[in-house]
Amino acid sequence: MLMTPGPTAVPEPVRDAMSRELINPDVDPRFREIYDRLTERLAAVYGVESGGSGAAGAPGDDARDVVALGGEGILGLEAAVASLVEPGTEVLCLANGLYGEGFADFVESSGGDPTVVSANHDEPLPLDALDDALAADDGDFDLATMVHCETPTGTLNDIGSALDRIEAADSDLLTVVDAVSSLGGVSVPTDRIDVCLGASQKCFSAPPGLATAAVSERAWAAMEERDPHALYANFLPFRDVSDGFPYTHLTTEVVALDEALGLLLDEGLDAVRERHATAAARCRERGAELGLEPVPDPGRSSPTVTAFEVPGRAAALQERLREEHDVTLATGLGEDAGDILRVGHMGHNARVDRVEETMDALAAVL
Missing domain, CATH: 3.40.640.10 (Type I PLP-dependent aspartate aminotransferase-like (Major domain))
Structure with missing residues (x-):
């Protein structure tokens, strides 16, 4: 996924x-x-x-x-x-x-x-x-x-x-x-x-x-x-x-x-934006349960993507998620590449069921 x-x-x-x-x-x-x-x-x-x-x-x-x-x-x-x-x-x-x-x-x-x-x-x-x-x-x-x-x-x-x-x-x-x-x-x-x-x-x-x-x-x-x-x-x-x-x-x-x-x-812009906000909130709730925090404070975090701080572990977690659970996430970029793991709940992926499956997999590899 x-x-x-x-x-x-x-x-x-x-x-x-x-x-x-x-x-x-x-x-x-x-x-x-x-x-x-x-x-x-x-x-x-x-x-x-x-x-x-x-x-x-x-x-x-x-x-x-x-x-x-x-x-x-x-x-x-x-x-x-x-x-x-x-x-x-x-x-x-x-x-x-x-x-x-x-x-x-x-x-x-x-x-x-x-x-x-x-x-x-x-x-x-x-x-x-x-x-x-x-x-x-x-x-x-x-x-x-x-x-x-x-x-x-x-x-x-x-x-x-x-x-x-x-x-x-x-x-x-x-x-x-x-x-x-x-x-x-x-x-x-x-x-x-x-x-x-x-x-x-x-x-x-x-x-x-x-x-x-x-x-x-x-x-x-x-x-x-x-x-x-x-x-x-x-x-x-x-x-x-x-x-x-x-x-x-x-x-x-x-x-x-x-x-x-x-x-x-066809879905409607208001409904689409609400779907993004709901998916983002659930992603961060699940992250908090796992002891993960978004990089900016929640008030400045985008409804389209959550970047979790995982110091030094991003690449290893990304690999395990892909190989063991068929879930592909992104690491950070530039100087933050090794310390950030990013969940993209945007577009078609801004759905709570897809977020739940992603966070279940992340919980299994942490």
Whole structure:
């Protein structure tokens, strides 16, 4: 049983959709119909009015063009930066984890100048330091980046407060948010974000292969001014696909995500989010019974993933769970790889019965 925080288990209707006869996305008009339905469904999950995926331009300040690029979720992070950053672009990277810090690497690779405002991986976002950076004489930023759910530590960040402070300090500052591990399981304030990133393999429970984004009109305008030259790591070619896609799209992955989103919307977003919250609470209750604690305090732990502290034991426990109980969990990442064991109760896996089976197996190997 796959219980990692992405890729998640793919439900049978999605697997069935993937087995249908292949559609050529370059010549078959049915593919465009599927892609358009996909972006409409994505807009519903993002909670925004869709500007559409055809003619360029959104109908209002709160609208977003929703797009799906062919590539794993990390493509969205790199493409967002590559599309908005050029030499001399000043970027504020708000971070309390691996992915928040990783935005700075993408900024540097595009020639920009990152300022990382960071906290330890087990601490909240450094909002006071954010205020200081925004108020500094040299704090003339063009772009701010942050992460909603830091999957390696299971932390759900208070991006609403961060956005409040950014908007109060500089209403023209563009924002990019990695919501890859929260979107679909947690409410995301997409209407306040210029580029809000998601991915197929997390809470949507489709296979890896698509990076999604909801993009504001002013972000598009900035990309047009920047005129990025990359093809894949570039959102601009997807702004207007009325005359075709910039490259042969990932047909099977588009069909799979469309089907997965249909299942999610049929269930209802409120019901899905409640299911995630219930599964997360039960996971942590069972963990407490076993003497395990989540990395951040429960009030900051994400409904989509729980990261338990198991100092020095993560790899051994992971191996025993897989070999003895056919349960696959994830360890931590980076410097925390050996000390954290992660349960992904997201998407199709956000169900109490799957959590119970997982925690029964974990109890047996502890």
